[in-house]
Amino acid sequence: MNQKLFLFIALFSMITNTALAQNTNYTIFPAPQKINFSEGKLSTDTPYQLQGDFKLKPNSLVLLNEMFNTKSANKALPIIITSLKSSDKNLNVSGAYTLKITPQSIEICVSDNRATFYALQTLTQLKKDKTLPLVDITDFPDVLSRGSVEGFYGTPWSHEDRISQFKFYGALKLNTYIYGPKDDPYHSSPNWRKPYPTENAKQIKELVQEAKNNEIDFTWAIHPGLDIQWNKTDSLAILNKFEGMYDLGVRSFAVFFDDISGEGTKAEKQAQLLNYIQSQFIEKKKDVLPLIMCPTEYNKSWSNPKPDTYLDILGDKLHPSIHVMWTGDRVIDDVSKDDLNWINKRIKRKAYIWWNFPVSDYVRDHLLMGAAYGLDTTIKTDLSGFVSNPMERAEASKLALFSVALYSWNLKNYEPMSAWHEAAKYVMPEAAVAFQLFNEHNSDLGPNGHGYRRVESVAIKPTIESFLASYKDGNYSAELASKIKTEFESIVPVSEEIRSKSKNRNLIKEIDPWLTQFNLLGKVGVETILFLGAKQAENKALAWNSYLKMEALLDSIQIINKTFNQNPYQPGVKTGSLVLMPFVKTIFDQAQNYFIPTNGNFEKNSTTALINNTEKLKNQPLQLNNSSVAISPILEVINLKPQEFIGIHIDKSLKAKEFYFNLESNTLLENGVFETSTDGLTWEALKVEQKKGKGILKAVAHGIKYIRFKNNATDVKSFFLKEFKIGVEAENKNTDQTVYIQDYSITTYLALKDKENATVPLSINKQTKTISVLVQNTNKAFEIYQINKRDKKSSIYKGAENFIVIPAKQLKKATALEINSNGNTDFKIYEILEN
The missing domain is CATH 3.30.379.10 (Chitobiase/beta-hexosaminidase domain 2-like)
Known part of the structure; x- marks a missing residue:
């Protein structure tokens, strides 16, 4: 087990506060030295x-x-x-x-x-x-510059959000805010050369004043690298932009060269420009703080390890007072002393940490409400600043920023679990216990291209793992099941308590879809344990009713997931995704084996997968639904080396219909090619129409199971992967849904409308003792008839049950069954089984 993770889990129950060691009646955040x-x-x-x-x-x-x-x-x-x-x-x-x-x-x-x-x-x-x-x-503070960098992709914080942040920072002794939202066109392309419109400028002036009121250095950053020209005109454009920001009250400045490709990435040119800004602006202003820059190679995994390359050039040529930002070994990473030793030697100064947590712009369907751990507490003398890149949800980000305040002020006394629990009380004092439980199950990021994960559901995870291990071996632990049920029961009222008690309405608005989803998770978890109990008692009727409730709740979860937070990157609303939801899904999916134990023709695990031969993209997840398979969009620049590729393989049960792509680049098909294959071995070039790397193929050839983009050039090909999606449908679609009644699967059904009926052929084996009819109705009586070979029918059941068992001896002359919905508006027939 990862040592940091082991230590974190071991410390889970240690709720300490070193500031309160002498007098527990008083709380001081951050802890004084x-x-x-x-x-x-x-x-x-x-x-x-x-x-x-x-x-x-x-x-x-x-x-x-x-x-x-x-x-x-x-x-x-x-x-x-x-x-x-x-x-x-x-x-x-x-x-x-x-x-x-x-x-x-x-x-x-x-x-x-x-x-x-x-x-x-x-x-x-x-x-x-x-x-x-x-x-x-x-x-005194251990780190001189402490705070946040609004450097995420997505919707920038509102003016109200930032004002609220500054008051929060002031109270917790955070002194730095760096303005750099990627989707502000006047911070980045296309308008970084232009002044802000009057209303925007007015708001920035107000923000600067509010920052001063709370002793915060308001740093305005420019991001010119996407289209900068290394000439006097653009150098002066940056000076003029900075001068305009200075007139608005800004006294701290930064230049970002992150997430770019092409001409803007040259270290010598960047250093030359920054030194020009240093001499012509920073040094001429007597009240401006040292310049900050974010390099193109801002993490170790993307850096050229060879000597005298990008980072060494910056270290040698940059004015020594200019701060250089750094995210760690990877884009998303913990902070370690070894990493700082490595980078500080190359840039010849102390790195300015840009910590990419709790930023969620690459996992936008998740809330990152977990503890801020993985921060080395021995690096006081190794860094020049520490800022956190938060979520676009400003109020929710305060949970992590509280811990950042405690950490950066007093490193040696920082304890992540204590800080996390105190943060819940500080951010939501009216419902702290409920909020803490919500946070405990909304911590992990889910699968992502950066491979960065966080612990989640720590307290209940061992219980669930023990239960599932025993269950897999055919054993049922009532004691463990009871503990799991208690956890889910405690989740059910959390959302309502938070909504009704919290005074922070902006926070509630930010997390509201997740609150709804969390309530549903609690309910489906309780029903899962009830299903297991009924199964253990061999009460199939009761188990079937629980299964139907589980299915309905999971359907509601899917509706929320497809209705709210529909961003174009990772749309949806995920909660409890590391431990709780997988537990529910495992039991739900295995229910098939309980109701239809003899069937071996279940749906096999899908072979749909990402295909690539580059280490950096191996963790990139896919987004799958009933109509498409897509690579989750990537925010950073993709750099494919010669002969490297990235693409999708779809399962044999799926048929490729359309292909959508947006690999943003002006030179994508210059020695770059899309290819298709039926078997993954033989590839053919795919002709596409595209503009700046974007296009649609409306008809994919029959039998295609693989589509990829490959770099056939002799040098690196760079682009932004904004879309790579295959439209799909089932390879063999059934138009007659009556087949679902006898397909040996409870994942399919025939839906009947008001007063509709369904007739099913019946041929009973001599060994058959009973016939089971599995339905879902709306508690309104329906009727089952048997039909003999003379087409004469007679009623054999009338009632409102969902699990009906009919003795086979009653059906000796039956050649078919007719099921009449009798006015049920939402009536489903799942399966008719011989037992």
Whole structure:
């Protein structure tokens, strides 16, 4: 087992908080570096009197005025704020402060205005019932730049989202926000050269001011690499854009060269441009922070390992004050000391970490609500900054950003499980327990091209695994089943509790489809255990009713999945996808063997699969439904080496109808070719009409089971894989649905409308003892008739059951059965079986 994962699971039940080690009555987030409580309290029901040599900014005065009763007639409390002077280098950084509360006064020493704001935020958290504890705190940040980079693909955060984020950051001592949403056309192509429209500019100006109010460095990033020309005109265009942003109040800037191909990727040209910006803009402005850049090779797996290549060129040629961002060994990865040692040597400076969590733009059908783990706590001296790339769901992202705040302020005391549980209480205090349970089962990403996974359903997973192992061997553990049922029962009310109690309506709006899905998951899980219990008791009628309820709930889950969050990349709504839903599906799929144990002609596992011969794409998942098979779109640039390919193989049960593709590139078919095959061995070129890599083939030749794109060039071919989809249908479609009644499968059925009937031929073996009729009705009586060879029919059953058993001796002369729906509006006949 992966060591990090093992340690994480081992720590699951350790809910500790080092900040509270001495006094569990007070919570401080993030945990101060040093804290000592004394006996006694100080009243805040009093005015205050400022003393000392440090003048407060308006944002700090607001905090003070909210904390103390300025209208009280009591004697004013001295609050002495002075400049911090210390030989300790940790206290000579922005944000460092000391705080001492005595019965007579509050003494605060600060390194700068930001430190004053942070000291007062700590005071705010300590205040309880109009009192403060007597305490002595020494505090400073381990990482100088801490916060988020809005660098995801998809819908950018709204203005309201960002304002809410900044207030959240200020309270938790996060000091960095980098503006870089990929789908903002004025940040990237095509409009990065143009100024923002008036309304957008006004909002940015408001954001800058709100960031200042919360002691946040608002960094505006430009992403010019998709179409930049290495000439004076474009260099000046960037300076002019930066100048315009400076006029809006921006004092921190970044240039992103990520996820591009072609001319824009040249390290020498990038370094030359960045040094030009450094000398002509950064150094000429006396109040601008160091420039930040995101390189094209921003992770180890994409980097050229050879010396004197891209990263080494940046390290040698870039001005030493320019920060270089880094995601880790891969695009999506944990943060390790070994990785930082590797990159820091190449770029000749401390890397600025861009942590791609909880960003979900490559798994948009999932919410990433799990713990923020996999972060090395020994790298304080190895990095220059740490920012998290969040989800497009701003409020939901606060769960992970809370942990980022705790981690980046105090690395050595960071404990991911404790932070995660505290985050649930902080983000949703009105329904913290329900929210925590929701988060526990909405943590994993599902299969994805980056191969990055998170633990999920940790507490119940061992129980489910033990139950399934025993069940596979033919044993049924009532004790384990009861524990699993209890877990599902606890899930059922969670969604309603969150919706009814939480005051954060924007958060509810963001996660609402998942709340609906979570409720359905709880219900289908309970019904799954009831099915197993009925099966164990050998009560087929009861088991069949549970099966029908499971099927209906799973159908509802599919409706939600196909109705909400219908983005073009990973559409749908997934919940409990790592442990709980697979458990339900396993039992549901195996129900066939219980009701029809003698049939060996079930649907075999599909052989539909991704085909490719490149290591980087081996984990890319497919998206399958009844009408198509597609490669999940990839956000980053695809670089196929000579003779490399990517494509799809469809199962023999499927017929290829159409082919849709969008491999965005102006030169896709220059020594690149689409190919088809019937057997995967012999390939033929496929002629397609396309524009900039996009096209549709409306009729695929009969028998084709493989379609791929191959690079026949002698050098790398680059493109964006936005669509690669084969339209499909069943190879052999039955038009007469009455065959489904006797096809030995409960996955198919014949649906009857109001007052319709179905006639089924009947030929009973001498060994047959009973006939079972498996239906679904709407609790309205229906009727079954037997028909003899003279076409005379007589009623043999009338009722509203779903599982009907008829003795074979009653059917000795029957040649057919007629089933009449008798007004049932949703009547389904699944199977007629001989027993």
